[in-house]
Amino acid sequence: MDIHDFLTPPAETARRKGPYDRIVMSSRVRLARNLKGAAFPGWAKKPERIRVLELIRPAVESLPEMKDAFGETMDSLSTLDKQILVERHLISREHAAKSAGSGLVFNRDETLCFMINEEDHLRMQALRPGLQLRQAWTAIDQADSALEKKLEYAFNPELGYLTACPTNIGTGIRVSAMLHLPGLVLAEQINPIIQSVNKLGLAVRGLYGEGTEALGNVFQVSNQMTLGESESAIVERLEKVLAQIIEHEENARASLLEKKPKMVYNHIGRAYGILANAHSISSKETMNLLSLMRLGVDVGLFPGVDRALVDELFILTQPAHLQKQHSEKLSAEERDLLRADMVRERLKPVSRPIARPAPPPGAGLDKQ
Amino acid sequence: MLCCICKEKEATVHLTQIAGDKMQKVDLCEECAKTKGVNDPTGFSLADLLLGLGASQEIEQAGGGVELKCARCGFSQADFKKAGRLGCPECYKTFAEPLEGLLKTMHKGTRHVGKVPESLRQSRDLSDRLRLLQKRLAKAIQDEDFEEAAILRDEIKQTTARLSTPTPT
Numbered sequence: 013m014d015i016h017d018f019l020t021p022p023a024e025t026a027r028r029k030g031p032y033d034r035i036v037m038s039s040r041v042r043l044a045r046n047l048k049g050a051a052f053p054g055w056a057k058k059p060e061r062i063r064v065l066e067l068i069r070p071a072v073e074s075l076p077e078m079k080d081a082f083g084e085t086m087d088s089l090s091t092l093d094k095q096i097l098v099e100r101h102l103i104s105r106e107h108a109a110k111s112a113g114s115g116l117v118f119n120r121d122e123t124l125c126f127m128i129n130e131e132d133h134l135r136m137q138a139l140r141p142g143l144q145l146r147q148a149w150t151a152i153d154q155a156d157s158a159l160e161k162k163l164e165y166a167f168n169p170e171l172g173y174l175t176a177c178p179t180n181i182g183t184g185i186r187v188s189a190m191l192h193l194p195g196l197v198l199a200e201q202i203n204p205i206i207q208s209v210n211k212l213g214l215a216v217r218g219l220y221g222e223g224t225e226a227l228g229n230v231f232q233v234s235n236q237m238t239l240g241e242s243e244s245a246i247v248e249r250l251e252k253v254l255a256q257i258i259e260h261e262e263n264a265r266a267s268l269l270e271k272k273p274k275m276v277y278n279h280i281g282r283a284y285g286i287l288a289n290a291h292s293i294s295s296k297e298t299m300n301l302l303s304l305m306r307l308g309v310d311v312g313l314f315p316g317v318d319r320a321l322v323d324e325l326f327i328l329t330q331p332a333h334l335q336k337q338h339s340e341k342l343s344a345e346e347r348d349l350l351r352a353d354m355v356r357e358r359l360k361p362v363s364r365p366i367a368r369p370a371p372p373p374g375a376g377l378d379k380q
Numbered sequence: 381m382l383c384c385i386c387k388e389k390e391a392t393v394h395l396t397q398i399a400g401d402k403m404q405k406v407d408l409c410e411e412c413a414k415t416k417g418v419n420d421p422t423g424f425s426l427a428d429l430l431l432g433l434g435a436s437q438e439i440e441q442a443g444g445g446v447e448l449k450c451a452r453c454g455f456s457q458a459d460f461k462k463a464g465r466l467g468c469p470e471c472y473k474t475f476a477e478p479l480e481g482l483l484k485t486m487h488k489g490t491r492h493v494g495k496v497p498e499s500l501r502q503s504r505d506l507s508d509r510l511r512l513l514q515k516r517l518a519k520a521i522q523d524e525d526f527e528e529a530a531i532l533r534d535e536i537k538q539t540t541a542r543l544s545t546p547t548p549t
Contacts, residue, residue: 054463054465055453153495156495160499167496167497169503169504172496174469178486181472181487213488237487239489241489243495
């Protein structure tokens with residue numbers, strides 16, 4: 013089956029709803045597992061990797077929750093298709109670089125995804141829109157419990173699940189949430205927040221040097237330690253910290269609108285101006301400006317506009333997705349032109365931001 | 381400032397991580413940042429990077445000059461230095477000693493307290509029980525409570541026997 017007939021269209025993905033999805037774009041829980049008696053993928057020779065793949069793939073595909081799944085070996089996917097999967101956050105960049113001896117299985121609603129022979133023999137993840145860490149953990153825990161009956165995991169009573177990298181040993185769990193934090197970035201409060209989150213032993217990822225913003229103001233917060241703490245304790249710890257970050261972001265937005273409304277309107281208005289009128293725009297600039305438009309929708313500057321419109325563009329304007337819509341191979345410059353064309357077209361029905369926000373019901377601007 | 385990986389190009393990506401009272405810094409050039417996945421928000425952790433740079437040195441020192449090699453998969457310290465990853469699950473036994481300090485600095489504890497595969501749960505419960513009984517036995521002997529010690533000794537014997545007979549999976 014062609015992977016593109018299987019993947020959910022971005023228009024639909026962007027419409028998925030979840031708790032706190034104004035700020036929490038998605039939740040993810042990943043488990044790393046390896047088979048007893050086999051070398052880790054990075055060290056195993058090709059025949060051994062293929063043997064492991066042929067053991068794991070049918071086991072995964074036989075799970076009841078994977079009845080209607082897409083499964084493929086990495087060497088039968090094109091570079092472009094792999095890049096699209098990366099942009100969808102279904103596979104890691106590392107996995108996209110794999111070829112023969114590695115594989116992938118994910119279900120139709122893209123809530124469960126299994127990477128075979130990435131850094132570990134098996135990396136399985138549950139994904140949910142909005143803040144749903146506990147639900148994601150329950151889903152992946154269940155899949156893992158079913159798999160352990162079919163596969164013999166490398167497990168040591170002292171060290172737990174053994175992984176290729178010692179940073180993942182023990183539970184092999186990575187609990188993470190993708191957060192959209194334009195308020196904290198504009199209020200220049202993001203760095204102290206990142207530092208205090210780091211102090212709690214959690215990682216904040218994204219491309220940022222000291223004092224600079226992440227791409228599109230999107231940050232990913234996750235646990236770092238996997239040994240010496242149970243899965244549920246890790247999930248709980250993340251939940252507490254995320255609740256705090258959400259509150260800080262809401263407060264930052266409210267206080268910016270109260271104290272520096274012109275600064276906020278200026279950023280959002282300029283973002284709209286460029287997106288709606290540019291004839292050439294890079295993927296990076298697009299992401300950063302779309303982030304501001306998303307904020308504009310959240311605070312009521314674009315009445316009647318659905319956040320899904322912005323979220324869909326977030327996906328569609330990324331390089332591989334853009335290339336996929338055109339049959340001929342595009343250069344970066346050509347992509348910038350076509351990206352600008354698409355964004356202008358999509359924003360045609362969107363009127364410029366109003367000068368003062370009319371808070372949509374349930375926007376949560378007013379502090380109760 | 382030069383990139384701390386290639387040591388050739390100017391570092392433009394600066395990462396700082398504070399864990400407890402320790403602060404760690406990494407400076408990378410754009411190219412190395414890319415190859416290390418620093419601009420990929422889903423796949424990068426400073427700990428991983430630091431591990432790759434620092435951990436291998438620790439492993440090297442702990443080996444005491446003798447190069448450890450995994451009997452199962454042939455993975456050596458030099459390979460760990462290059463990859464920052466281990467060769468196979470057995471490597472955790474081969475490199476147990478040098479890894480111990482590393483795991484302590486990286487994680488909350490050194491003993492797994494999370495999920496255990498169902499088939500192993502029983503034996504884990506038994507070894508937990510054995511540990512407890514041995515502790516109580518030592519205390520009974522110390523207190524010269526020999527009656528209690530005799531009971532405990534029998535129980536330890538039974539538990540050990542149950543542990544060594546493999547449970548059907």
